[in-house]
Amino acid sequence: xxxLTAVRETVDAPAANRRRxxxxxxxxxxxxLLLHPLVFTAAxxxxxxxxxxxGSPQESFPVLQDxxxxxxxxxxxxxxxxxxxxxxxxxxxxxxxxxxxxxxxxLRPWQRTCAHLLSLVPLVLLTAAxxxxxxxxxxxxxxxxxxxxxxxxxxxxxxxxxFAVVGVLLGRVFRxxxxxxxxxxxxxxLTFVFGVGASGAEGFRRLSPLAFDEGxxxxxSHLMGRPxxxxxxxxxxxxxxxxxxxxxxxxxxxxxxxxxxxGALAVCSVGAVLQSLGPSDxxxxxxxxxxxxxxSMQECHRRGPTTYCAFPEFTPWTDExxxxxxxxxxxxxxxxxxxxxxxRQRVFATDGPSGPGSGTRxxxxxxxxxxxxxxxxxxxxxIAAGTAWGGGEKEIALAAAVAHQLVxxxxxxxxxxxMCDGRGxxxxxxxxxxxEHTEGGLHSILAHSFGGGASIPSPADGLSAGxxxxxxxxxxxxxxxxxxxxxxxxxxxxxxxQLTAEGVSTERAAELLxxxxxxxxxxDRQWGCx
Amino acid sequence: xxxxxxxxxxxPTWRTLPWAPLAAGGTLGLALVGAPALLPLTLPxxxxxxxxxxxxxxxxxxxxxxxxxxxxxxxxxxxTPRLLRHSLRTALLLPLAAGWWVAVxxxxxxxxASGAGLPYGALTVEAAxxxxxxxxxxxxxxxxxxxTAAGSTAGPAVIVLSASLAAVPHRYRLFVAVxxxxxxDVHRYGWAGLLAAAVCGWFAWSLQPTTRxxxxxxxxxxxxxxxxxxx
Numbered sequence: 001x002x003x004l005t006a007v008r009e010t011v012d013a014p015a016a017n018r019r020r021x022x023x024x025x026x027x028x029x030x031x032x033l034l035l036h037p038l039v040f041t042a043a044x045x046x047x048x049x050x051x052x053x054x055g056s057p058q059e060s061f062p063v064l065q066d067x068x069x070x071x072x073x074x075x076x077x078x079x080x081x082x083x084x085x086x087x088x089x090x091x092x093x094x095x096x097x098x099x100x101x102x103x104x105x106x107l108r109p110w111q112r113t114c115a116h117l118l119s120l121v122p123l124v125l126l127t128a129a130x131x132x133x134x135x136x137x138x139x140x141x142x143x144x145x146x147x148x149x150x151x152x153x154x155x156x157x158x159x160x161x162x163f164a165v166v167g168v169l170l171g172r173v174f175r176x177x178x179x180x181x182x183x184x185x186x187x188x189x190l191t192f193v194f195g196v197g198a199s200g201a202e203g204f205r206r207l208s209p210l211a212f213d214e215g216x217x218x219x220x221s222h223l224m225g226r227p228x229x230x231x232x233x234x235x236x237x238x239x240x241x242x243x244x245x246x247x248x249x250x251x252x253x254x255x256x257x258x259x260x261x262x263g264a265l266a267v268c269s270v271g272a273v274l275q276s277l278g279p280s281d282x283x284x285x286x287x288x289x290x291x292x293x294x295x296s297m298q299e300c301h302r303r304g305p306t307t308y309c310a311f312p313e314f315t316p317w318t319d320e321x322x323x324x325x326x327x328x329x330x331x332x333x334x335x336x337x338x339x340x341x342x343x344r345q346r347v348f349a350t351d352g353p354s355g356p357g358s359g360t361r362x363x364x365x366x367x368x369x370x371x372x373x374x375x376x377x378x379x380x381x382x383i384a385a386g387t388a389w390g391g392g393e394k395e396i397a398l399a400a401a402v403a404h405q406l407v408x409x410x411x412x413x414x415x416x417x418x419m420c421d422g423r424g425x426x427x428x429x430x431x432x433x434x435x436e437h438t439e440g441g442l443h444s445i446l447a448h449s450f451g452g453g454a455s456i457p458s459p460a461d462g463l464s465a466g467x468x469x470x471x472x473x474x475x476x477x478x479x480x481x482x483x484x485x486x487x488x489x490x491x492x493x494x495x496x497x498q499l500t501a502e503g504v505s506t507e508r509a510a511e512l513l514x515x516x517x518x519x520x521x522x523x524d525r526q527w528g529c530x
Numbered sequence: 531x532x533x534x535x536x537x538x539x540x541x542p543t544w545r546t547l548p549w550a551p552l553a554a555g556g557t558l559g560l561a562l563v564g565a566p567a568l569l570p571l572t573l574p575x576x577x578x579x580x581x582x583x584x585x586x587x588x589x590x591x592x593x594x595x596x597x598x599x600x601x602x603x604x605x606x607x608x609x610t611p612r613l614l615r616h617s618l619r620t621a622l623l624l625p626l627a628a629g630w631w632v633a634v635x636x637x638x639x640x641x642x643a644s645g646a647g648l649p650y651g652a653l654t655v656e657a658a659x660x661x662x663x664x665x666x667x668x669x670x671x672x673x674x675x676x677x678t679a680a681g682s683t684a685g686p687a688v689i690v691l692s693a694s695l696a697a698v699p700h701r702y703r704l705f706v707a708v709x710x711x712x713x714x715d716v717h718r719y720g721w722a723g724l725l726a727a728a729v730c731g732w733f734a735w736s737l738q739p740t741t742r743x744x745x746x747x748x749x750x751x752x753x754x755x756x757x758x759x760x761x
Binding site: 038041077080084088091095176177178179180181182184185186188189192193194 | 550551554555558562565571573577580581584587588591592594595679681682685686688689690693
């Protein structure tokens with residue numbers, strides 16, 4: 001034995017050195033992870049998608065209690081990229097045949113695992129910054145309403161962390177790179193197939209890391225029933241359990257790690273059980289009341305002759321609604337335009353964990369006590385308004401309901417009112433002229449509808465009746481839209497009495513408005529007129 | 531000559547197929563489509579179609595490892611052309627993949643949803659195209675990246691490809707819903723075109739390059755065993 005081959009007696013480096021080595025490795029791996037082709041691409045694509053100009057007009061009127069969970073889906077994709085990236089980092093030394101060299105370094109395998117786990121922190125912080133930026137952007141929109149949930153906002157970064165930690169664990173359990181892509185497939189199946197489509201097993205659906213509740217209109221935040229806090233606890237338990245598992249598998253079998261794993265398992269189970277309990281009885285009762293008799297939960301604000309009643313969170317939209325209502329009123333003659341009108345916000349909240357998520361709902365307020373509730377609240381025959389706003393489609397839906405009220409003196413009675421007379425022409429024309437966006441809104445509705453005729457949906461997403469015209473009536477509307485607005489407006493004001501008389505035919509209305517009605521076709525006769 | 535070579539190579543190629551990834555991908559695919567029947571869980575037909583697609587992706591991921599050959603460095607120097615080696619591996623995979631796919635569709639039929647109405651033909655074209663892309667990608671990685679393990683790059687690449695095919699604007703989307711009016715066109719032109727392109731890519735990248743890049747160049751040169759591998 002000489003100085004070169006002598007075995008050093010201190011096999012373990014001092015703890016402080018080891019800690020520094022772990023941190024140095026973590027720093028290095030963190031940089032590699034951020035620049036991993038998949039992670040980098042996913043982050044760039046997601047950022048571009050977020051910053052892309054345009055988008056739906058409803059983005060200008062974000063509802064924070066919906067916006068918060070919409071931050072999660074994009075981050076799940078970054079998380080899946082991080083899963084593959086972290087897995088590749090753990091397996092890198094094996095892939096390149098340098099595993100043996102690590103035996104000469106100060107770090108044991110489990111300490112290297114700890115470094116890999118620590119290396120995920122910068123990416124998670126980065127995703128948290130992205131979520132914060134999304135929140136700030138939503139908050140600075142002029143039409144923002146509602147309340148964001150911190151738990152929902154934190155779920156996205158937690159997903160990224162969970163998936164990346166799973167990548168580390170897989171790298172320690174399976175010494176091959178095929179485990180990570182297959183894990184990605186499992187996650188995709190869990191979220192996009194079972195998480196979205198499975199009906200029945202609510203508790204099972206919530207076990208998926210990302211639980212969707214899509215499809216319905218936004219609800220007031222006090223009616224939201226998503227167990228976001230318990231789900232976050234469940235995710236935190238999973239993250240800790242997976243991380244502790246990775247350390248255990250790579251040889252760090254100390255009592256502290258084992259205790260952490262057991263504790264995490266307990267936390268995870270508690271979260272899983274509590275998140276599957278479903279909404280409380282009090283919440284169910286509140287939802288029924290909000291659906292059936294919303295007046296007790298709403299605030300009313302008067303703007304001129306119109307009173308707007310909405311859930312308190314949504315009252316900032318009152319002036320937006322009023323712009324549309326005043327637009328319709330301005331087209332009516334004196335004596336009509338001052339008529340008292342009431343607009344009341346409607347929700348359908350009695351279904352699913354956070355509202356109308358899973359399908360079944362009555363098409364129209366059958367069985368609801370709206371009329372009774374409206375009379376009791378002093379807002380008879382209130383026009384329905386929804387919980388989503390922004391863009392021509394929403395504006396023309398409200399405008400059409402207001403126009404119907406002014407022309408007919410009451411709201412639509414049937415689930416979908418087919419208007420086969422001159423009054424239908426008038427209602428549609430008024431609706432298209434209410435604001436500068438409404439005519440474009442009608443064209444965009446018609447662009448993605450099929451079948452004959454023209455329809456304008458309910459302003460409250462199917463909770464009240466939409467309006468339908470046959471091709472015969474819609475042709476007159478189109479002819480009228482080709483006329484100068486001022487001329488058509490003057491005729492409407494002058495002939496209002498005759499145009500709104502009961503039984504005025506489409507031909508007569510066309511004549512009064514100075515356009516021609518096409519002949520009635522067989523298709524037109526097929527419609528069941530109201 | 532070629533015939534004798536093929537016969538001689540069949541058994542060793544069969545033995546050296548990457549059984550673990552193939553089996554893992556196949557088993558996961560079967561488990562996914564079997565889950566609704568086992569749990570039981572009622573899925574709407576649209577979602578069941580998506581589930582079968584995810585199973586196809588799982589199988590395609592297994593196939594991404596098809597051309598992985600730990601002994602690839604030693605076969606680079608033999609006179610047997612790479613096209614023949616790749617063809618043999620692919621030919622051995624085909625009957626296995628076909629049998630597996632029939633099993634996936636059969637299991638999907640058992641799901642509580644209206645599985646009988648699954649568009650079997652269209653889904654088969656999708657699965658074939660995905661698998662072909664996967665193997666072509668692996669051939670491309672071997673051709674351009676060097677080394678012997680293409681799956682660790684080709685697998686994630688196939689996931690990225692599938693994600694982009696599902697996420698691009700509707701006009702260019704290949705993963706359309708089963709009730710989409712463009713369903714037939716997308717399969718007749720989009721998926722079939724992708725399948726044809728993948729087969730062409732596989733062929734082009736399986737050809738042995740006639741010129742060698744210098745050993746120090748390219749990103750294969752950084753690998754532990756150098757770039758003098760299976761080119």
